[in-house]
Amino acid sequence: MRARPLALALVALLLPAVARPQADPERLRTAKALFFDGEYAQARQAWQAVRGSGSGADAQAALYWIARCSERLGENERAFGEYGEYLSSRPADHALAEEARTSRVELAVKLFKAGRPSHLGIARDALSDSSRTLRYFAALRLATLGPEAGRPSVPVLKDILAHEKDQDLVERAKLALLRVDPSALAKAEPSPVPRHPSRRASWIRVRIYEKGEARARVAVNLPVGLAELLFKSLPDETRAELRKKGYDADTFWERLKHTGPTDILTIEGDGGERVQVWIE
Numbered sequence: 001m002r003a004r005p006l007a008l009a010l011v012a013l014l015l016p017a018v019a020r021p022q023a024d025p026e027r028l029r030t031a032k033a034l035f036f037d038g039e040y041a042q043a044r045q046a047w048q049a050v051r052g053s054g055s056g057a058d059a060q061a062a063l064y065w066i067a068r069c070s071e072r073l074g075e076n077e078r079a080f081g082e083y084g085e086y087l088s089s090r091p092a093d094h095a096l097a098e099e100a101r102t103s104r105v106e107l108a109v110k111l112f113k114a115g116r117p118s119h120l121g122i123a124r125d126a127l128s129d130s131s132r133t134l135r136y137f138a139a140l141r142l143a144t145l146g147p148e149a150g151r152p153s154v155p156v157l158k159d160i161l162a163h164e165k166d167q168d169l170v171e172r173a174k175l176a177l178l179r180v181d182p183s184a185l186a187k188a189e190p191s192p193v194p195r196h197p198s199r200r201a202s203w204i205r206v207r208i209y210e211k212g213e214a215r216a217r218v219a220v221n222l223p224v225g226l227a228e229l230l231f232k233s234l235p236d237e238t239r240a241e242l243r244k245k246g247y248d249a250d251t252f253w254e255r256l257k258h259t260g261p262t263d264i265l266t267i268e269g270d271g272g273e274r275v276q277v278w279i280e
Contacts, residue, residue: 127142
C-alpha cells in the first residue's frame with residue numbers, strides 16, 4: 001500500500017521537468033519579431049503574453065526580454081526592477097543572466113547620473129562578482145561618475161592593468177583611472193614613460209563598444225596630421241556651427257596636439273553602445 005503514495009510522489013517531482021507547459025510558439029515568434037523590429041512597446045506586451053502562457057524556460061526568459069523592452073523605451077527605473085525580477089527567478093541561462101546583471105549595472109550608473117543614486121550599490125557590488133567580465137564592466141562604468149562615486153573601481157582597474165593582455169581593455173582602464181585617481185595610474189604602471197607637455201601628439205584613437213562588451217567592436221587609429229587636414233577642410237557653415245559651440249577650427253588642432261593622453265570624448269547611445277575618443 002505504501003508503494004503507491006511513493007510512486008505518486010515521484011511522479012509529482014518529475015512532472016515539472018517532463019510536462020511543464022511551454023510558451024506558445026506563435027506568441028514567441030511574434031514577441032521576437034516585434035523586438036528586433038524596434039517596436040518595443042508592442043514587444044513588451046507580446047513578451048508579457050509569453051510570460052503568462054507557460055512556466056518553462058521561454059516563459060522565464062520572457063522576464064529578461066520584458067526588461068530589455070523597458071530599457072529600450074527609456075524606462076530605466078522600471079527596467080532595473082524587471083531585470084531584478086528575472087534574476088530572482090534563478091535563470092538557468094547563465095549567459096542571459098550575466099547580460100541581465102550587466103544591464104543592471106549600466107542602469108544603476110545611468111540612474112545615478114539622472115539624480116537617483118539609490119541603486120548605485122548594485123554597480124559597486126558587481127566589483128566583487130565572480131564574473132571577470134562583470135567586474136571589469138562595473139569598474140569602467142563606475143569610473144565615468146568621477147573621483148568621488150567612482151573611487152571604489154580603482155582596485156579592479158589596477159587589476160586590469162596588471163593582468164590583462166588586451167591592449168584596448170588596458171587603455172580603457174588607464175583612461176578610467178585618469179578620471180578617478182591619476183595617482184593610482186602612476187603607481188600601477190611599473191615603468192612610466194615621462195610626460196613631456198611639449199611633445200606633439202601623433203594619433204587619434206577611436207573605440208566603439210557594444211553594450212556590455214569589454215572589447216571594442218570597432219577600433220580606428222587615425223594620424224593626427226590626417227585628422228587635422230580633414231578638420232581644416234570643413235565647409236564654412238560647419239566651421240561657423242562649431243564656433244557657436246566653442247570650437248575654433250583654426251586653433252583647435254594646435255591646442256589638441258600638445259595635450260597629454262586625454263579622454264576627450266565619450267558618447268553613449270540609447271542602446272547602451274559607447275564611443276570613446278582620445279589622443280596620444
